[in-house]
Amino acid sequence: MPTILFSPFTLNGVTLPNRIxxxxxxxxxxxxxxxxxxxxxxxxxxxxxxxxxxxxxxTSPNHPQAANMPQIPHLYGADALAGWARVVExxxxxxxxxxxxxxxxxxxxxxxxxxxxxxxxxxSGLLKPGVKIGEPMTxxxxxxxxxxxxxxxxxxxxxGFDGIELHGAHGYLIDQFFWEGTNQRxxxxxxxxxxxxxxxxxxxxxxxxxxxxxxxxQLRFSQWKxxxxxxxxxxxxxxxxxxxxxxxxxxxxxxxxxxxxxxxPEFEGSDMNLAGWTKKLTGKPTITVGSxxxxxxxxxxxxxxxxxxxxxxxxxxxxxxxxxxxxxxMLARGDxxxxxxGRAMLxxxxxxxxxxxxxxxxxxxFSPEVLKTLA
Numbered sequence: 338m339p340t341i342l343f344s345p346f347t348l349n350g351v352t353l354p355n356r357i358x359x360x361x362x363x364x365x366x367x368x369x370x371x372x373x374x375x376x377x378x379x380x381x382x383x384x385x386x387x388x389x390x391x392x393x394x395x396t397s398p399n400h401p402q403a404a405n406m407p408q409i410p411h412l413y414g415a416d417a418l419a420g421w422a423r424v425v426e427x428x429x430x431x432x433x434x435x436x437x438x439x440x441x442x443x444x445x446x447x448x449x450x451x452x453x454x455x456x457x458x459x460x461s462g463l464l465k466p467g468v469k470i471g472e473p474m475t476x477x478x479x480x481x482x483x484x485x486x487x488x489x490x491x492x493x494x495x496x497g498f499d500g501i502e503l504h505g506a507h508g509y510l511i512d513q514f515f516w517e518g519t520n521q522r523x524x525x526x527x528x529x530x531x532x533x534x535x536x537x538x539x540x541x542x543x544x545x546x547x548x549x550x551x552x553x554x555q556l557r558f559s560q561w562k563x564x565x566x567x568x569x570x571x572x573x574x575x576x577x578x579x580x581x582x583x584x585x586x587x588x589x590x591x592x593x594x595x596x597x598x599x600x601x602p603e604f605e606g607s608d609m610n611l612a613g614w615t616k617k618l619t620g621k622p623t624i625t626v627g628s629x630x631x632x633x634x635x636x637x638x639x640x641x642x643x644x645x646x647x648x649x650x651x652x653x654x655x656x657x658x659x660x661x662x663x664x665x666x667m668l669a670r671g672d673x674x675x676x677x678x679g680r681a682m683l684x685x686x687x688x689x690x691x692x693x694x695x696x697x698x699x700x701x702x703f704s705p706e707v708l709k710t711l712a
Contacts, residue, residue, distance in 0.1 A: 341668050342661075343693050346389075346675060348622060349553040349590040351499045353434050353675075355389035356668065357689045360626055360679035361438040361502065361557070363409070364394050366711050370404075370411030372420035377427045379711040383682060384433030387689030390675065391433055392593075393424070395440025395504055398489035400482065402454035403440070405447030412437060412489045418496050425497040436500040436553065437493040439486055443510030444470045444519070445563060458482075459513045460526065460536070465564035466518040479526060479536065482510075487543040490554070500553030503540060506595045508562030511537050515570055515580075516562065530571070530580050538587040545588035555624075556584060559595035560611070566597075574604055578618045591622040593677065599627040599664065613672035626677035629664065630657045630688070632702045657697045683707045 343355045359380075366376060380391055397403035399413035411417040421437070428435040444459035446452040457464075457471050458478065464470040474482070486503065493501050505511035513519040514536040520527050526536050537556065544554055562568045571577045581592070594612035596603075603611045612625035664676060682688045685701035692700075 340665070342665055342676065346622075348500070348555075350551050351434060351553050353389040354432060355387070355689070355693075356675045357387065357389050357692075358624055358626075358675050358677040359383045359388045359391040359682050360677040361392040361394055361440075361504070362679055362683060363406070364711065365406045365408045367408050367410035367417075367420070369416075370397065370409065370414065371416045372410045372424055374423070375711050376410070376420065377423045380424050380435065381427035381431050382686040384428040384431035384435075386682075386685075386687035387693060388433060388678075388682065389689075390499075391428055391435040392502055392677070393435065393437050395438050396421075396489070396493075398439055398441060398485040400441060400485045402456060402458050403442065403485075405442040405445055405449075405453045407449060407453065409440075412439060412492050418492060421493075421498070422496045429497070434499040436502050436555070437489075437498045438502040438504055438557070439489045439493070440504040441482070441486070441510040443513045445509055446470075459510065459519060461519060461521040463513075463519045463521065465508075465562070473522065476524070483536070483539050483543050486540045487547045490544040490552075491547050494548050494552055500555065500590075501544065501548075502593060503537070503544070503554070503556045505537055506557045506559035506593075508564045508568075511540065511556075512558065512562065515558070516568065518562075518565070518568065530576060531583060534580060534583045538583050541584065541587040541589055553590045554588060555591035555593055556589055557593035557595055561595075561597065574614060574618065577603075577614055581615060581619050585619040585621055589621060591624065591674075592616075592619065593624040593626065594673075596625070596627040599625050599629060599667075599676075601627070609672055610667075613667070616671070616673055622674040624675040624677050625667070625673040626679065629676060629678045630660060630681045630692075630700065631679075632657075632681075657700060658695070661692060661697075680707070683712075686712070 346353045396412040444457040444464045461473045462471045560569045592615045612623040616623040680703045684703040
């Protein structure tokens with residue numbers, strides 16, 4: 338049975354009861370941006386089910402273009418903050434810890450009509466290479482946005498969240514600054530790989546300044562984008578090192594390394610995944626994620642056709658127990674420190690407890706129908 342997975346871990350003074358993290362997953366169940374009792378119960382169930390750390394769905398800072406769906410929860414306003422205080426209380430009562438993920442969608446519009454955000458912002462007015470969707474952000478807009486992220490961090494701290502995660506992955510606003518395909522700026526917020534980290538660096542620094550040295554702050558980043566699943570920020574360990582160095586130095590406590598499949602090596606010549614390389618190059622704690630115990634291919638779960646699998650530990654006929662052994666081995670050798678579980682934990686709020694007890698046959702399978710409820 339997994340052992341290290343269920344050992345405690347301390348991140349900047351916050352001790353987690355185990356290494357299992359509920360991944361942040363957009364739910365769109367907060368009318369007018371206010372998380373209600375159903376949202377509080379949803380998160381509490383995952384804490385009761387054994388998750389050591391919960392990362393909330395993306396929460397919007399106080400900016401009119403921050404969200405791309407009408408029921409994305411806010412991290413501002415008295416009603417929304419009172420709702421989050423109830424969420425935090427429930428998770429803490431159940432023995433868990435919870436971070437708020439702060440998320441601005443930038444140029445990525447939602448599926449509603451009219452499209453949200455109505456006037457999207459982005460570093461260069463691009464959704465992806467060659468697709469213009471607005472005008473480049475002005476320096477004043479960038480400065481105000483940095484302040485909006487930092488104020489959201491303050492609000493998270495005030496209502497009792499144990500820390501924050503900045504969403505810098507998947508082609509959303511911070512990642513739009515990272516990605517050369519959407520950042521064509523020639524000022525200090527653009528340029529080479531390091532220059533394109535400057536916006537995120539200043540967001541991290543301002544969040545750190547306002548929350549103090551003993552408040553956990555982590556960054557989620559990815560190679561892939563919703564706009565391009567094959568996109569890559571970096572192609573070599575040296576490039577990854579140059580990209581990560583200014584972010585690590587800005588005051589981060591951890592990196593959440595988003596990949597579609599945790600078992601995929603990031604670079605040729607090594608079997609380490611993105612989280613493994615990130616920890617090796619920065620010395621910071623890392624979270625791995627990607628199809629942990631998911632019985633449906635990542636792309637199928639998004640309604641798309643999957644590519645042929647190679648080396649999938651859960652696709653070799655040995656089942657979830659073998660997959661968890663593989664994950665435990667990577668954790669034991671120090672590749673990463675925490676393991677985020679997404680869709681599998683949507684399907685089964687007691688996922689962590691069942692894995693802890695070896696009850697793999699009792700795990701509920703994921704289906705897209707799960708997304709329609711707050712079970």
